[in-house]
Amino acid sequence: MNFKELFDFLHQLQQNNSKEWMDANRKWYTSLRKDFIAWLDDLDYTMAKLDEEYYPTPGKKGINRINNNLMFHPNKPVYKDHFGAGLDKAPNSADFYIEVGVKQCLLAGGFWRPEPKTLRSIREGIDYNGEELQAILDKPKFKRFFGELYEDERLKKPPKGFTKDHPHIELLKNKTFAVVHELDKEDVLKPNFKEKMKEVYLEMLPFRRYLNQAVFL
Incomplete structure (x- = not known):
């Protein structure tokens, strides 16, 4: 995972936090999201070897949406300033959360x-x-x-x-x-x-x- 590029993307997104900018850079976002999911999959495998009670959580299941929920928080920006994910994500349990962001x-x-x-x-x-x-x-x-x-x-x-x-x-x-x-x-x-x-x-x-x-x- 190229985190330097991820930080660059997130910084530019926060400077241009709009659907128009995201649509114009959709390929860049999709590529980074794919890489982040692959990184999460590798991390998921690593953590499973550390903990026998670990609940396998594929990256696609663990990753959070980058869109903010504007229905309940209309004053928030359209997009978050970070990539986030939860692993060891058994139902109704305390997961292990990762956040990589600008702030x-x-x-x-x-x-x-x-x-x-x-x-x-x-x-x-x-x-x-x-x-x-x-x-x-x-x-x-x-x-x-x-x-x-x-x-x-x-x-x-x-x-x-x-x-x-x-x-x-x-x-x-x-x-x-x-x-x-x-x-x-x-x-x-x-x-x-x-x-x-x-x-x-x-x-x-x-x-x-x-x-x-x-x-x-």
Whole structure:
């Protein structure tokens, strides 16, 4: 995958974010998308060898649409400023997300504002064994890679069914359970980018598996 060319395309797209420009450069976009899918397929194979519970996810299934959803977000640009994809994408599970873009590049995973049933299951998992999740979050290497949980909307009061003196009340107030490892553009362009992704994937794995276990209990 020629990420230098991908960055060039995305930069030009954001300078000319319109259907007219995209139509005129459709062949360029299609070629890059094809290469990105092939790169995802190779990454999918690599990750499957790292994790025996990995859920095979072909690049065509994992890649996100480049069009923004203007029906629900009419003020957004027509096109996104990044290529994104989710791997290890089992139904109703915390996938491993990749984003390569003009403004940011990142590796992430978890649940972003899950639907109420899933969120309830995660909170019940924390109620049952929050010590395990806290231990994962407190691990020094995990903190170096991800810092804290992704900062998003939180409840001001305890969620229904939980008291304010619950030992894990601060975790329970979260609406999003995800972590992010930010990358520089230079990280993506380095020859060892895949090795970096493998390291991040493995460090994130206990966190994602904890969430999936809570959801599927």
